[in-house]
Amino acid sequence: MDSSAKGNKNERVYDIQGMDCSACAVTIEKHLQQIPYVKSVAVNFSTGKMRIEHEGSADTIIHEVAKAGYSASLVFRGRKQGTKQAKSNQSLTVLSGVLLALGFLGSIVNATEFISILLYAAAIVIGGYKPARSAFYAIKSGSLDMNVLMTAAALGAAIIGQWLEGATVVWLFALGNTLQTKSIERTRNSIRSLLELAPPEAWVTRNGELVQVSVDDIGIGDIIVAKPGDKIPLDGQIVRGESSVNQAPITGESVPVDKQIGDAVYAGSINEHGSLEIKVTKLAQDSTLAKIIHLVEEAQEEKAPTQAFVDKFARIYTPIVFILAIVVMILPPLFGGGSWSDWFYRGLELLVIACPCALVISTPVSIVSAIGNAAKHGVLIKGGAFLETAGALTAIAFDKTGTLTEGKPKVTKVLPYGVTGQELLAIAATLEEHSTHPIARAIVSHAAAAAVPKANSDRQKSIPGKGVEAVIDDVTYYAGNAKLFAEMNVSLGKLQNQIDTLRQQGNTLVIVGTQEHIIGMIGISDAIRQTSIKALQGLKDVGVRSIVMLTGDNQGTARKVASEANVTRYFADLLPEHKVRAIKDLQAEGHMVAMVGDGINDAPALATANLGIAMGGAGTDTAMETADIVLMADNLEKLPFTVQLSRKAIAIIKQNIWFSIAIKFLALVLVFPGWLTLWMAVLSDTGAALLVILNSMRLLRFKG
DSSP states (O other): OOTTSOSOTTEEEEEEEOOOSHHHHHHHHHHHHTSTTEEEEEEETTTTEEEEEESSOHHHHHHHHHHTTOEEEEEETTEEESOOOOOOSHHHHHHHHHHHHHHHHHHHTTOOHHHHHHHHHHHHHHHHHHHHHHHHHHHHTTOOOHHHHHHHHHHHHHHTTOHHHHHHHHHHHHHHHHHHHHHHHHHHHHHHGGGGGSOSEEEEEETTEEEEEEGGGOOTTOEEEEOTTOBOOSOEEEEEOOEEEEOHHHHOOSSOEEEOTTOEEOTTOEEOSSOEEEEEOSOGGGSHHHHHHHHHHHHHHSOOHHHHHHHHHHHHHHHHHHHHHHHHHHHHHHTTSSOHHHHHHHHHHHHHHTOOHHHHHTTHHHHHHHHHHHHHTTEEEOOHHHHHHHHTOOEEEEEIIIIIBOSOOEEEEEEESSSOHHHHHHHHHHHHTTOOSHHHHHHHHHHHHTTOOOOOEEEEEEETTTEEEEEETTEEEEEEOHHHHHHTTOOOTTHHHHHHHHHHTTOEEEEEEOSSOEEEEEEEEOOBOHHHHHHHHHHHHTTOOEEEEEOSSOHHHHHHHHHHHTOSEEEOSOOHHHHHHHHHHHHHTTOOEEEEEOSSTTHHHHHHSSEEEEEOGGGOHHHHHHOSEEESSSSSTTHHHHHHHHHHHHHHHHHHHHHHHHHHHHHHHHHTTTOOOHHHHHHHHHHHHHHHHHHHHGGGGOOO
16 A cells, blocks of 8 residues: 555555646546546646555556556555556657658659558557547546647548648647656656665664665664665664764755764765664654655645636636637638638647647646755745745744754853852752743753752643743742743842843843742853854845844843844744734735744744744654745755745746747737648647746756
């Protein structure tokens, strides 16, 4: 069973080859829906994949797809299994072209007309067999795709004696399809190539010996060995050895990361130097790399708003032009407007023009290319809609702690009042020991490093947005911000000036005391990441107008970090609901807003923003699942690239759409004066489609 089957034991995933347009996907779907043992089927042109729930063997499905004129192969855990590909049509295209050339040569040297017609007819039959078969199943399933239109055009040309035109139509169509298929497969394979990064086998210690086994036979807790230069086959934790590991396939980081005992490593990354023994933490199908591939392929299947609009336009355009072609064939000659053969020929041209292939593929191929490129750079974009949104951003809001800063605050000041420093730390550490907040962890770690024992406590309670409380030795103690003690009417007195000074210096203060008095303060600060400074400048360079910092810290700390990071604006002293309000205020100002956080905290703000961006996704399953865009590395350096890539994708999509419409409009204009030939109409369709694909493929090589 395919690992990506979404909880349905009968659902499988197949690779489909030979689709040139989304109409081909519709034809396959409609054909398979008529088969009794098929429960549900969804074919996606963008990814070339078919998800189908069926009974019986995979071979029966592969056979049915082949009957419709396409080839299918079962995918198992991301890898093709038991492929039964249809023979390549390239040889038939070449043979059709040769017969066309011989027929044309025969007409030039005044050979018998019958021989030339015979050669043209052979070229039509050989080159047109596959599209004619696909056209048959399209008509049978009630679909009007390009195979139907092109087959009708070729047969119509033969009927009116235009054998050269008919053979040329078939050959150009076959040649165009071959080139389109090859080009589209390159964009699809841009992400599938990631599958080859994780080796299919691993070295495992068993019974004291090192043996090589399939990754599918390795369980959680097994110890695998990665030698210098090896690709790491599975996610795990280092239990022995040290090395530098190239994590570029996962995080997009170009510089290898030093790893030691206890550190996590990911399947597909490369062990640069020392030998590593790794305890497996995830099965092959659950590895970070497997999730990346699965999420990206799901993203490529999601339609962008532009694509949905184009598809809707195509559904209206094709039948209108098809009906127009029938009208052109019948009405003008019926009312004496010319000969039947002339208007029939023009109607055939309109049939060809009725195929909106270039227009329909203009958006999905661009999206597949952009999302695949982003994944290779360590950026997961969860769908075409989010790709388009990223290109339209005018403001980006950042959570401070752990996003702009290291997220590892350290205690810088311990200021006791009426107690010893050790007693203050003991009480503070006891109060904070159950909290997961970075500031709380900093206090607990500092107390542990100073060998300060924690006190006994009970009735511990969190006070959201303000602090914590607990009963220690029958006394209720509190640790939190100034708001907490102000609400309890505890006077800060002469401490207020000191508090203000420390805050101005960039310290976050945790005040410790009871309902009667303050026993001390602990100052904590968090260093800003150098990568954050570079990333924020990069965003300004690419035209993001407003860079905003949101933090629950005091004004002094916020001002210091904002100055160092060179943000445009900042909001301090914020509770989680206040961050949501800040996002809404930015939107009210007319901004398209992204919120950047760690994907776990600040969930309301991430959800409120037009785009939620999580960082450090390689170590956080939650971030990979919840955010719209995930930066796999734990830094912001890829954010300017993401914005640039999105804008480039939008520009290329617009170029493709306008080019496709212009070509169709020009062809329509040229039909009625009789300036357009049938082969020119085919060339305008297949040529435009090929140019659109090649233009979209530029996104695969985009580096920012």
